[in-house]
Amino acid sequence: MNRVSEFLLHRRVQFYEVDSAGIVHFSWFFRYMEEAEHAMWRTAGLSIAMAGSDIGFPRIATSFDYHRPLRFEDEFDVRIQIATFKTKTIQYSCIVSKGAERIATGALTIACVRKGPQQTMSAIAIPDEIVSRFEVAAGASV
Amino acid sequence: MNRVSEFLLHRRVQFYEVDSAGIVHFSWFFRYMEEAEHAMWRTAGLSIAMAGSDIGFPRIATSFDYHRPLRFEDEFDVRIQIATFKTKTIQYSCIVSKGAERIATGALTIACVRKGPQQTMSAIAIPDEIVSRFEVAAGASV
Amino acid sequence: MNRVSEFLLHRRVQFYEVDSAGIVHFSWFFRYMEEAEHAMWRTAGLSIAMAGSDIGFPRIATSFDYHRPLRFEDEFDVRIQIATFKTKTIQYSCIVSKGAERIATGALTIACVRKGPQQTMSAIAIPDEIVSRFEVAAGASV
Amino acid sequence: MNRVSEFLLHRRVQFYEVDSAGIVHFSWFFRYMEEAEHAMWRTAGLSIAMAGSDIGFPRIATSFDYHRPLRFEDEFDVRIQIATFKTKTIQYSCIVSKGAERIATGALTIACVRKGPQQTMSAIAIPDEIVSRFEVAAGASV
Numbered sequence: 001m002n003r004v005s006e007f008l009l010h011r012r013v014q015f016y017e018v019d020s021a022g023i024v025h026f027s028w029f030f031r032y033m034e035e036a037e038h039a040m041w042r043t044a045g046l047s048i049a050m051a052g053s054d055i056g057f058p059r060i061a062t063s064f065d066y067h068r069p070l071r072f073e074d075e076f077d078v079r080i081q082i083a084t085f086k087t088k089t090i091q092y093s094c095i096v097s098k099g100a101e102r103i104a105t106g107a108l109t110i111a112c113v114r115k116g117p118q119q120t121m122s123a124i125a126i127p128d129e130i131v132s133r134f135e136v137a138a139g140a141s142v
Numbered sequence: 143m144n145r146v147s148e149f150l151l152h153r154r155v156q157f158y159e160v161d162s163a164g165i166v167h168f169s170w171f172f173r174y175m176e177e178a179e180h181a182m183w184r185t186a187g188l189s190i191a192m193a194g195s196d197i198g199f200p201r202i203a204t205s206f207d208y209h210r211p212l213r214f215e216d217e218f219d220v221r222i223q224i225a226t227f228k229t230k231t232i233q234y235s236c237i238v239s240k241g242a243e244r245i246a247t248g249a250l251t252i253a254c255v256r257k258g259p260q261q262t263m264s265a266i267a268i269p270d271e272i273v274s275r276f277e278v279a280a281g282a283s284v
Numbered sequence: 285m286n287r288v289s290e291f292l293l294h295r296r297v298q299f300y301e302v303d304s305a306g307i308v309h310f311s312w313f314f315r316y317m318e319e320a321e322h323a324m325w326r327t328a329g330l331s332i333a334m335a336g337s338d339i340g341f342p343r344i345a346t347s348f349d350y351h352r353p354l355r356f357e358d359e360f361d362v363r364i365q366i367a368t369f370k371t372k373t374i375q376y377s378c379i380v381s382k383g384a385e386r387i388a389t390g391a392l393t394i395a396c397v398r399k400g401p402q403q404t405m406s407a408i409a410i411p412d413e414i415v416s417r418f419e420v421a422a423g424a425s426v
Numbered sequence: 427m428n429r430v431s432e433f434l435l436h437r438r439v440q441f442y443e444v445d446s447a448g449i450v451h452f453s454w455f456f457r458y459m460e461e462a463e464h465a466m467w468r469t470a471g472l473s474i475a476m477a478g479s480d481i482g483f484p485r486i487a488t489s490f491d492y493h494r495p496l497r498f499e500d501e502f503d504v505r506i507q508i509a510t511f512k513t514k515t516i517q518y519s520c521i522v523s524k525g526a527e528r529i530a531t532g533a534l535t536i537a538c539v540r541k542g543p544q545q546t547m548s549a550i551a552i553p554d555e556i557v558s559r560f561e562v563a564a565g566a567s568v
Contacts, residue, residue, distance in 0.1 A: 063489035205347035
């Protein structure tokens with residue numbers, strides 16, 4: 001199986017994602033980016049949140065720059081790429097586009113944690129069986 | 143401590159709750175009703191979702207009738223009342239209003255379950271320490 | 285062009301739709317139903333919210349009964365059907381299922397309105413060019 | 427009337443904001459920050475989205491760093507400050523905290539636009555009547 005380094009999600013804007021200015025509310029782009037991330041993990045044969053697992057991947061930093069708006073029923077693409085892959089963290093970069101038009105540019109850093117008793121979380125090294133499925137995308141940057 | 147039978151939540155419409163028609167998206171009323179429900183449970187000295195508890199209260203039926211729209215920054219009230227309280231289920235009725243104006247009328251039925259292994263849930267009698275905190279609201283109906 | 289009476293949406297549960305009980309939050313089913321409704325309108329060659337139009341379709345009543353939970357990454361179907369089609373309103377019925385399993389049963393009534401000055405909305409007859417695209421689904425009931 | 431430079435919003439975590447890991451989903455922090463922004467505008471005697479106005483304030487960049495999680499029913503504070511105020515843009519910085527604990531640190535840049543025909547938006551200078559209500563917060567940085 002080839003290592004996975006990126007994913008291209010094709011998506012349509014839903015009515016409940018659009019605000020009263022008639023454009024997608026800026027908070028939705030973080031959900032679009034996460035949808036693409038989770039689809040990339042599925043392509044790698046993984047789930048980012050396995051039922052019963054004590055390992056999790058909380059988000060530790062994220063950002064978006066908005067270039068143009070998306071509107072109701074627009075079709076668009078979310079390209080997520082692995083920009084860095086470290087022992088305990090992964091950084092993604094993300095481009096949202098509509099046809100040839102650049103809509104928004106995002107970034108997301110996640111950490112690997114083990115959940116302990118009393119809701120504690122400790123940073124741990126990403127398990128080998130996960131590391132082995134991914135690689136950094138050629139040309140990705142954050 | 144008096145038994146609790148209703149709760150009045152005062153709330154303002156947030157920007158991300160308003161859709162492109164300039165009115166609160168209909169899905170939000172179910173969240174407003176749930177906010178009022180959880181505030182009522184806190185008033186009764188309870189949390190509807192205690193960390194670590196194996197007891198839960200999934201929703202089994204709900205509805206809303208919409209009479210007038212809410213708009214950005216409107217202030218409004220959500221009155222929730224206990225309409226029936228049975229061994230394993232609770233039914234609430236809910237009225238959303240803006241000043242003297244009736245905005246929407248809702249209903250919600252929840253069941254008490256015990257969570258078992260492999261994500262199973264079995265209906266159980268609502269525990270006595272919860273039953274003892276609540277009573278049916280005078281005049282409530284569903 | 286054939287008249288449209290129903291639509292089947294295939295969908296996967298996204299992470300942000302799942303609550304801390306590990307199941308899809310009940311408010312999301314109303315958005316799933318609406319996604320299917322809007323996809324049905326697109327299949328009929330229409331948009332339920334045309335940019336610049338003074339005609340709108342506010343929701344006037346809706347409900348869901350929940351039979352079984354949906355969980356993260358579950359694939360599921362949303363079947364929406366036109367149950368009644370009157371001069372000024374449309375009633376849909378909706379079944380959410382996962383494979384052969386019935387998950388939830390919903391209903392939705394919408395009205396046709398013309399938006400006037402000062403945010404007024406008046407009920408009007410559904411325009412002929414919309415009426416001509418739809419028909420009641422055989423066997424649908426609410 | 428004094429110029430406004432910051433706002434402190436006190437808030438409680440709602441059930442629908444918490445994901446299946448038991449912590450507030452990262453996308454919600456952007457909505458918390460925006461709630462505080464709009465409350466700050468109301469304190470300044472303004473609405474960020476006046477009905478019928480052709481002036482709007484789309485978001486052009488935003489970010490959050492997450493330090494610790496928020497959980498169901500946690501009470502927390504969102505402090506937003508004006509960090510820079512330019513002719514056409516405003517930059518805010520934001521700190522989310524729970525008691526003495528720093529939860530997350532955010533930033534948001536908005537632009538002033540005039541909406542034209544065919545859904546166009548052109549950057550314009552922020553109107554004087556808005557400029558006159560605000561000032562940069564002492565010590566704010568982005």
